[in-house]
Amino acid sequence: MPVRFPSRKAVRARIVHAFAAILVAMLGTQTAFAQPKGDLVVATSVLSQHFDSTTLVSTADYLVGSMLYDGLINLGPKGMVPGLAESWVISPDGKQIDFKLRKGVTFHNGDPFSAEDVKFTFEKILAPDNTHSYRRGFVDSLERVDVVDPQHARFVLKQPWPAFFTTARYALTYILPKAYFEKVGSKGFQDNPVGTGPFSFDSMKAGEWVKVAANTNYWGTPPKVKTATLRLVAEPFTRYAMMERGEADIAAGLTGALLEKARANPKLKIVVSSFSGTSGILFNKKLFPEADDRRVRLAIAHAINREAISEKILGGVCRPASSIFTPGTFGYLDGLSLIPYDPGKAKELLKEAGIKPGHKITFTLHTQAFAALPGSPQVLEAIAGNLEAVGFVVERQSVDTDAWMSMMRGGKQPGVFYSPSGTPDDGGELINTWFVSTAAWTAKSIQVPEYDRIFKAQQQTGDLDARKKLLNDFARLERKNLEMVPLLWCDTPFVVAARVKKWEPALASGYYMNLGELELAE
Amino acid sequence: MSLRFVVGRLLQALLTILLLSVIVFGLARLSGDPINLMAPMEASPEDIATIRASFGLDKPLPVQYWYFIRNAAEGDFGRSIKWDRSAAGMLIERFPATIILSITSMLFGLLLALPVGIWSAVKRDTWFDNVGKIVALAGQSMPTFWFGILLILFFSLYIPLFPTSGYGIDIHLVLPTVTLGAFVAASIMRVTRSAMLDALEADYVRTARSKGVPEWRVILVHALKNAAIPILTITALQAATILRGAVVTETVFSWPGIGKIAIDAVYGRDFPLVQASVMFMGVVFLTINLLVDMAYVLLDPRITYLRK
Numbered sequence: 132m133p134v135r136f137p138s139r140k141a142v143r144a145r146i147v148h149a150f151a152a153i154l155v156a157m158l159g160t161q162t163a164f165a166q167p168k169g170d171l172v173v174a175t176s177v178l179s180q181h182f183d184s185t186t187l188v189s190t191a192d193y194l195v196g197s198m199l200y201d202g203l204i205n206l207g208p209k210g211m212v213p214g215l216a217e218s219w220v221i222s223p224d225g226k227q228i229d230f231k232l233r234k235g236v237t238f239h240n241g242d243p244f245s246a247e248d249v250k251f252t253f254e255k256i257l258a259p260d261n262t263h264s265y266r267r268g269f270v271d272s273l274e275r276v277d278v279v280d281p282q283h284a285r286f287v288l289k290q291p292w293p294a295f296f297t298t299a300r301y302a303l304t305y306i307l308p309k310a311y312f313e314k315v316g317s318k319g320f321q322d323n324p325v326g327t328g329p330f331s332f333d334s335m336k337a338g339e340w341v342k343v344a345a346n347t348n349y350w351g352t353p354p355k356v357k358t359a360t361l362r363l364v365a366e367p368f369t370r371y372a373m374m375e376r377g378e379a380d381i382a383a384g385l386t387g388a389l390l391e392k393a394r395a396n397p398k399l400k401i402v403v404s405s406f407s408g409t410s411g412i413l414f415n416k417k418l419f420p421e422a423d424d425r426r427v428r429l430a431i432a433h434a435i436n437r438e439a440i441s442e443k444i445l446g447g448v449c450r451p452a453s454s455i456f457t458p459g460t461f462g463y464l465d466g467l468s469l470i471p472y473d474p475g476k477a478k479e480l481l482k483e484a485g486i487k488p489g490h491k492i493t494f495t496l497h498t499q500a501f502a503a504l505p506g507s508p509q510v511l512e513a514i515a516g517n518l519e520a521v522g523f524v525v526e527r528q529s530v531d532t533d534a535w536m537s538m539m540r541g542g543k544q545p546g547v548f549y550s551p552s553g554t555p556d557d558g559g560e561l562i563n564t565w566f567v568s569t570a571a572w573t574a575k576s577i578q579v580p581e582y583d584r585i586f587k588a589q590q591q592t593g594d595l596d597a598r599k600k601l602l603n604d605f606a607r608l609e610r611k612n613l614e615m616v617p618l619l620w621c622d623t624p625f626v627v628a629a630r631v632k633k634w635e636p637a638l639a640s641g642y643y644m645n646l647g648e649l650e651l652a653e
Numbered sequence: 654m655s656l657r658f659v660v661g662r663l664l665q666a667l668l669t670i671l672l673l674s675v676i677v678f679g680l681a682r683l684s685g686d687p688i689n690l691m692a693p694m695e696a697s698p699e700d701i702a703t704i705r706a707s708f709g710l711d712k713p714l715p716v717q718y719w720y721f722i723r724n725a726a727e728g729d730f731g732r733s734i735k736w737d738r739s740a741a742g743m744l745i746e747r748f749p750a751t752i753i754l755s756i757t758s759m760l761f762g763l764l765l766a767l768p769v770g771i772w773s774a775v776k777r778d779t780w781f782d783n784v785g786k787i788v789a790l791a792g793q794s795m796p797t798f799w800f801g802i803l804l805i806l807f808f809s810l811y812i813p814l815f816p817t818s819g820y821g822i823d824i825h826l827v828l829p830t831v832t833l834g835a836f837v838a839a840s841i842m843r844v845t846r847s848a849m850l851d852a853l854e855a856d857y858v859r860t861a862r863s864k865g866v867p868e869w870r871v872i873l874v875h876a877l878k879n880a881a882i883p884i885l886t887i888t889a890l891q892a893a894t895i896l897r898g899a900v901v902t903e904t905v906f907s908w909p910g911i912g913k914i915a916i917d918a919v920y921g922r923d924f925p926l927v928q929a930s931v932m933f934m935g936v937v938f939l940t941i942n943l944l945v946d947m948a949y950v951l952l953d954p955r956i957t958y959l960r961k
Contacts, residue, residue: 189691262704267697337738364907372817533685
């Protein structure tokens, strides 16, 4: 019998099969170890490269911070979750919190994490020359941090601090490595920051980008992407074009027409961080004393067409607000109804209050888009138009963000003005910003003793449920008083490429992107 | 060109820089306050005051100015408030990107403007001249940022030839170069055409032609050499314009140069960085002017500046 050699075709087929088998085997191993893969590019409109979390300047610091570091508590898509603290016990009088810390956690440079680092971080904020933007809130409540043992840190408080657990700006204080920081100093740390977070620092170019790499030793679920680069791209159209060309995987800060364009593009999808902003209309009663009459404030609430603004101008990124607290705010009271758009009713109420058509009011127009209220220039112009439609003569004051901030901080607000918050996570903090009699943001126009009482009471209760009830009481009362007219609740939209699978940004913030959980398709 | 001329010019330049320092220092501070913009809305007034003091912004203005000048003389422009880096260091790091883009844009602009300008003058009032005029008009009147966005739309998205943005000494350069080049080409084209028209009507051109000099030689040697001064002047002015155009172009294309960081610094009222970048651009601008003045003398012996 002649020896039959396999045909060329058959040989080729066998080789192909062998390779396929090897490939399958390799793939199998890869799935088993789930190595991080892919380089994620985020085109962002704001970037901060300030890495020392204890001297936090702006909320944009959290963008990179949330990747490099962990707080005792972290922020996830559903809200706050235990971070470096596994659990905690609050003393009966509320003046002591014992944190049990996670074991076996190391910083990116290999140093073990311990209670010393927690003490170092928080006490650095308490130092008199510290420049943390929210330092005041820490100093008001925190006396010192005691190291009970390496796995056990104790907060000794001046007064109960329930807001610590519900307010990102406190809870998410990123823990710094004491030994490393003391060795390299603040400039050295700025050049090469080290944390415990899901990503470690890779490289950066000042004013351009920051690149981070997956921390495969992360104590939680390690990141699924190999690297992530946050690129500052100032021009919105360029950010959009990068998405369409596939040069970026996520683009932040797109609103208006470009967001609509992205929505219409089948290659792109939109993911939102819900309830990252709230806003309302306030009154400077020194310039507009008639606003002391509740009917006038209610008339203005009826005059503003929130539905049209959210649909036509904001493309659904914001929705009409029924209260200043959002559904994502701790202390939110469910079941409040919207104040409907009803110009007829508004005119009637104004007439009752003795305000004649042609009454002059001053009103701010903010000429720059503001994160907490996207499209603010157009939104505010629409509101001015709504106010004119019910008979006011509106004298518009156009200001940019800097002038607007000075106006708000200097008590120079016009008769009617808008006020947004980009951190509406805690009702108590919102009361502190707007409703207590000493609040700087209201031109001291809100003087309701009951609000001061509720604020104090919720600040001093250690019990979360009791605190929630107090905040609910406030929401109910404020609905009756209507000192501040609720305007819009806003989300932060991200335009996302199709190859991004499974990504949920953190709740109520455009700055905690939660990239550690993001996965890229092949 | 005498030594006196050079020294005099240098002293003038120094005085200009000093004046510029006062203006940039004053204007930056007139426009607002960086901490006001950066700190979160809910930051307390005390905390804002502490941050402001940490940057020395609580000191009286003359004191701040004195610190600024004293340190600037040593090359220290302070730390960028927003980026927490040495301002001078940031500019040095970014200078190459801006220089590369400026050179390619200028080359592109000249390669487009000179032939078209010369040929338009030669073929005066023909269709070529008219098309040239329209191109120049378009180039002059189109805002740079808009033209840049159009280029991205057409040549990155509709016809995906070039990347939308980013840095690289490769195809990344094409769209920003065309944007910025078109911006400078328009003026050079117009000036070249009119200078050439004047030159072509001059007596020496008629003489050259009547001597039987070939036409290409008449145009490129006799006429062009005499039209060179206005062309050089406008080209030098455009070199400064490029710095201005770069501010916008770099922002649109996310090109990591000095212009991009300067505009960012202005928006953020980042005083040290604004001061450093304006001073830096001022020095570059003055240097170009100085070189051009010297080049005049070399190009045209009739110009001497200082007669003994």
